[in-house]
Amino acid sequence: xxxxxxxxxxxxxxxxxxxxxxxxxxxxxxxxxxxxxxxxxxxxxxxxxxxxxxxxxxxxxxxxxxxxxxxxxxxxxxxxxxxxxxxxxxxxxxxx
Amino acid sequence: xxxxxxxxxxxxxxxxxxxxxxxxxxxxxxxxxxxxxxxxxxxxxxxxxxxxxxxxxxxxxxxxxxxxxxxxxxxxxxxxxxxxxxxxxxxxxxxxxxxxxxxxxxxxxxxxxxxxxxxxxxxxxxxxxxxxxxxxxxxxxxxxxxxxxxxxxxxxxxxxxxxxxxxxxxxxxxxxxxxxxxxxxxxxxxxxxxxxxxxxxxxxxxxxxxxxxxxxxxxxxxxxxxxxxxxxxxxxxxxxxxxxxxxxxx
Numbered sequence: 001x002x003x004x005x006x007x008x009x010x011x012x013x014x015x016x017x018x019x020x021x022x023x024x025x026x027x028x029x030x031x032x033x034x035x036x037x038x039x040x041x042x043x044x045x046x047x048x049x050x051x052x053x054x055x056x057x058x059x060x061x062x063x064x065x066x067x068x069x070x071x072x073x074x075x076x077x078x079x080x081x082x083x084x085x086x087x088x089x090x091x092x093x094x095x096x
Numbered sequence: 097x098x099x100x101x102x103x104x105x106x107x108x109x110x111x112x113x114x115x116x117x118x119x120x121x122x123x124x125x126x127x128x129x130x131x132x133x134x135x136x137x138x139x140x141x142x143x144x145x146x147x148x149x150x151x152x153x154x155x156x157x158x159x160x161x162x163x164x165x166x167x168x169x170x171x172x173x174x175x176x177x178x179x180x181x182x183x184x185x186x187x188x189x190x191x192x193x194x195x196x197x198x199x200x201x202x203x204x205x206x207x208x209x210x211x212x213x214x215x216x217x218x219x220x221x222x223x224x225x226x227x228x229x230x231x232x233x234x235x236x237x238x239x240x241x242x243x244x245x246x247x248x249x250x251x252x253x254x255x256x257x258x259x260x261x262x263x264x265x266x267x268x269x270x271x272x273x274x275x276x277x278x279x280x281x282x283x284x285x286x287x288x289x290x291x292x293x294x295x296x297x298x299x300x301x302x303x304x305x306x307x308x309x310x311x312x313x314x315x316x317x318x319x320x321x322x323x324x325x326x327x328x329x330x331x332x333x334x335x336x337x338x339x340x341x342x343x344x345x346x
Contacts, residue, residue, distance in 0.1 A: 029130055031241065035241070042130065
């Protein structure tokens, strides 16, 4: 069987518990939305990994091109005042 | 009554057990990786269901046997699985159609069994129903995808639908054991499931553009130990190791 008839690629994001952020888990091949979510379930959530799941066509994801990475990310390197590191965090504050 | 419960537990357990073997044969032979995982997942679910039914059958048996004995050491005529699940994996369309016919049946049957007067039957049904719902979703979607897909996929799934239709009558036969249980409210009247089964199947056929086969179905004998010619070959393979090494342990 040739390798180019497996349908487009879909990215899979899994939420491990209600309220938690969705994390990228990997990718699957599928021909349509139904099949994508089923394949994602069978590939990535067989051992209680998730409570919810998103799939999105890989081609629909807008990404930063590697050659643009400098322009996107480097300018923040020398501006430490953008980080809230000068504040004292009150005791008892979690998830910060 | 105990014998009737045993017979039905065996019927359910054997059906899942034989189907699981057919699905496990597909491991690493799926049309592509994700579907390979999906089919073997369904197979594993059926091994789990078979284990529950066969364990209960052991409790109901007058003989001192365990589930492994029932799975691996009986003779062909002692198996009570429905004939449909013996059909080989000729083609992916056959795999999906076989699954679809049984998933609709299991969905209806397990839904009714959750109300069983036998607590163990009801508990097994409750647990299995979640799995069955997913199996049905998976196989129904594939029926539509294949039926409404390319000319070739349509032709292949229509062939599978026509060929396997023959074995569906067997699902609704009510031998004496099953009649006794139905009278006691332990299982539903299987014959009554047929109208709902056909309705659900035809709804998917319509979405898929698949034609209903026009011939009468075969309604005979799996409960009596009558099987297709395929089961003997399956058992040869499944029982090879226990037959060769009588004392083999897991």
